[in-house]
Amino acid sequence: MTTSMILPQVVNGICWGMILGLIALGLNIIFGMLNVINFAHGAFYALSAYLAFSLVNYLHIPGVSTFWGSLIIVPIIIGVFGIFIEKVLVRPLLSEKHEYQLLLTFAVLLILQEGIAIVWGTVARPFNCPISLIGIVDLKFMVYPIYRLFVLALTGIIFAALWYFLNKTNFGSILRGGIEDGDMMRCLGINITLVRNLTFGLGIALVGVGAVLSAPITGSLNPQMGMTYLITCFVIISLGGLGSFKGAIIGGILIGVLKSVMIFIEPKASELSMFILMACVLTLRPRGLFGKR
Numbered sequence: 001m002t003t004s005m006i007l008p009q010v011v012n013g014i015c016w017g018m019i020l021g022l023i024a025l026g027l028n029i030i031f032g033m034l035n036v037i038n039f040a041h042g043a044f045y046a047l048s049a050y051l052a053f054s055l056v057n058y059l060h061i062p063g064v065s066t067f068w069g070s071l072i073i074v075p076i077i078i079g080v081f082g083i084f085i086e087k088v089l090v091r092p093l094l095s096e097k098h099e100y101q102l103l104l105t106f107a108v109l110l111i112l113q114e115g116i117a118i119v120w121g122t123v124a125r126p127f128n129c130p131i132s133l134i135g136i137v138d139l140k141f142m143v144y145p146i147y148r149l150f151v152l153a154l155t156g157i158i159f160a161a162l163w164y165f166l167n168k169t170n171f172g173s174i175l176r177g178g179i180e181d182g183d184m185m186r187c188l189g190i191n192i193t194l195v196r197n198l199t200f201g202l203g204i205a206l207v208g209v210g211a212v213l214s215a216p217i218t219g220s221l222n223p224q225m226g227m228t229y230l231i232t233c234f235v236i237i238s239l240g241g242l243g244s245f246k247g248a249i250i251g252g253i254l255i256g257v258l259k260s261v262m263i264f265i266e267p268k269a270s271e272l273s274m275f276i277l278m279a280c281v282l283t284l285r286p287r288g289l290f291g292k293r
Helices: 003-034 041-059 067-093 098-120 146-168 170-180 182-187 192-218 225-240 245-265 267-284
Strands: 136-138 143-145
Touching: 003 041, 003 146, 003 192, 003 225, 003 245, 041 067, 041 098, 041 192, 041 225, 067 098, 067 192, 098 225, 136 146, 143 146, 146 170, 146 192, 146 245, 170 192, 225 245, 225 267, 245 267
Parallel strands: none
Antiparallel strands: 136 143
């Protein structure tokens, strides 16, 4: 095994890990603000991918029914849907035991998953790479698909924007304060209910972005695809630490690189490897690499 053989796999893993980190970050933001582990996260991912598929292939709206249009429209739609779900279903149970919240989000997962199967069917649907990003580029040390380079650049920009938003803006300060002590923020006159509602929508919108970006890489959609991503996201946030911004990113990259390299070395062990890594990390650091609780 040479460097020229393994390097593309590492870069592939970083690319895929950035997408996984983006999806896991949405799950972590929701947990950090609402203290709710959203089992429906994977179903929102699948729904986002199918919405993008329909927008590109069926609606034929000029200037909108493209990959670029879906990259903007789908996160907005799914984020607004998340705001609705939080207000109608999640919010009434925030004061109840965690078991009820878990059961609720698991029920939403099943409902959305079956709804996707009813609307779009159970047959896998193809999702093609946008024509403008088809091809490869010579990086001197290797050739690499243009689309994956685009994903690396865009996810990097999104992470930087989110970091700035959370650390340098008033709403970001309120959000971080709400995570630390929601009651204190309420005493200061902050509408924590609204902040939680918008935070849930933001977390779901990040899933929408990740779904649209990953669809051309996976190449096909199926109604059960969300469950696979849900499990992977739980591994990532357990590895990186619950509620940690950088934990979701670094955890996603670690899992992405590990699985990509293992697929090259021993495909049958690729899924098992991430659970082994998680077990090793949690044995040494029960809160994850960057977790505080």
